[in-house]
Amino acid sequence: MTRPVAVGVDGSAAGLAAAEWGAREAQLREVPLRLVHAWEWQPHAHAPPAGPEAARRRAEGVPREVTAQLRQRYPDLGVTAELLTGPPPEMLCAAAGEAELLVIGTVGVGGLAGFLLGSVAMNTVAHAGRPVVLVRAPRAAQDEQPAQEPAAVSPRPVVVGVGLSRGCGEVLRFAFDAATLRAAPLLVVRGWNLPAYHEVDVIGADPDRAADVAAAETDDLRKALLPWREAYPAVDVTEQAVIGRPAHHLLDAAAGAGLVVIGRRTPSSKAAPFRIGPVAHAVLHHCPAAVAVVPHH
Template sequence: MTYPVTVGVDGSSAGLAAADWGAREAQLRDLPLRLVHAWEWQPYSHAPPEGPEYARRWSEGVPREIRARLHRRYPDLGITAERLIGPPPKVLCEAAKEAELLVVGTVGIGGLAGFLLGSVALATAAHTQRPLVLVRAPTAEEDEHPAAVSARPVVLGLDLGRPCDEVLRFAFDAAALRAAPLLVVRGGKPPAFYGAPGVGVDPSGETHIAADETETMRMVLQPWREKYPAVDVTEQAVIGHPAHHLLDVGTDADLVVIGRRTRSPRAVPPRIGPIAHAVLHHCPAPVAVVPHD
C-alpha cells in the first residue's frame, strides 16, 4: 500500500511552510500529498474572532485554499485536502497512522530564544508512532531574501547506546533522496573519573575519547554504508552535550534527524526526551523525529 506524505495545516505561516516542505518531500519520494486540517473551536485558534459560524466557514476553506496554492506550484503532484473534526493532536496522530511521514509547522520567535513549539506540535511529537518532521516558519528577512539552494547535508544525531534501524534507515533514505551528504554526530560526556581530583585532565584525553567513539560509529554505520553506497557519510564524535553540537551543525543542514524512544517506563504520559526537546525548540532546519522501541 502506498502511503502519502501528510501535512497538518492551520492557515498560519508555519503551516504554509510545512505544506510547501511536505509537497517537495512528496515529490522526492514520488508519493501523493495529503493535507489535513483539524478543527476544534477554541478562543485562541488561528481563526478570526467573529464567532463560531464564521470560524467554521473559515476552517472549511483552509485546506482547499492551501491545496489550490500548492497545485499551482506543483501541478504534477497528487494532492488531497481534508477537514477533520477533533482535537488537533489526536487528529494528526490518527492521520499519521496511514502516512509515510507527518509534517507540522513551528513558529520562529527570533534571536537566540529559538522557536515556539506549540502545544499541538509538542503533543503530536510525543505521541505519534510515525516519523514526524517539524518545519519552522520563515522569518520576515528570509521571506524577503531566501537562501540559495545548495547541497546541504542531512544530519543524524546518533545514540550509540541504541543505534536503532528505524532512525538510521530514515536518515540514509533522506540523504539518498536528496543526493546529499550525511553527517552523523555523536556527542557525549567524558567518563565520570575524567578530571576528578588526583586524576587531572590530559589535554589529549578528549581527542582519544572522540577517536574511540568515531571508530565505534564506523562499525555501526558500516552495514548502512554498504546498503547506501552512493551516500557520502562523515562521522563526527565530540565531547559535550549532544544537543549543542546538533544545533551547531543544524544551522547549515537540510534536515536534522533524531530518534525518540517510545517505550520508557518513566515516560507517563509519553514525552520527548531532553535532546529532542532542545533541538526542536532551537534548530533552524527542519527536524525529523523518528520513534523507535
C-alpha cells in the same frame, strides 16, 4: 498501499511553510500529498455570532485554499485536502499513522528565544507513531526558500544525531533515506561525555588518555556505521564523535543543514508517560533547519 506525506495546515505562515516543504518531500518520494486541518468547536473561545456552522465552513476553507496554491506550483503532484473534526493533537497523530511522515509548522519568537512550539505541536511530536517534521516559518522574505533549489547548487547536508543504543537503527534508516532522496551528504553526530567522575581527573591530567578515549568513541561510531555505508553506497557519510552535550553539537552542525534528524524513544509500557527528551527539546526549539523526529523503541 502507498502512504502519502501528510501536512497539518491552519492558514498561518507556518502552516504554509509546512505545506511547501511537504509538497517537495512528496515529489521526492513520488507519493501523494494529504493536507489536513484539525478543527474542534470551542463554544466559549471567540465564538462567532453565526455559531459553529459558520466556524466549520471557515475551517473547511483552510485546506482548500492551500490545495489551490499548491496545485498551481506543483501541477503533477496529487494533492488532497481534508477537515478532521476533533482535538488537533489526536487528529494529527491519526493522520501521521496513515502517512509516510507528518509535517507541521512552527514560528520564530526572535533572538535567542528560538522557535515556539505550541501545545498542539509538542503533543503531536510526543505521541505520533510515525516521523514528524517541524518546519520553520520564514521570518522575512530573504529567508524564504524557492520551490526547488537550482540544479547548480549543491544540496545541503542531512544531519543526524545518534547514540549507539538499540533504537538508533530506525533513526539512521530515516536519515540515510533522506540523504539518498536528496542526493545530499550525511553528517552523523554523536555526542559523548567523559567517564564517571572518579576517572575525570586522571583523563584531564593525561592528554594521551583523553585522546585514547576520543579515538575509541570515534571508532565505535565508525564501526556502527559500516553496515549502513554498505547498504547506502551512494551516500557520502561523515561521522563526528565529539565530547559534550549532543544538542549543542547538533545545533552547530544544523547551521548549514537542509534537514536535521533526531530520535524520540517511545515508552515500552503503555502506562509510561510520553515525552520529548532534553536533546530533542533543545533542537526543536533552537534549530533553524527543518527537524525530523523519528520515534523508536
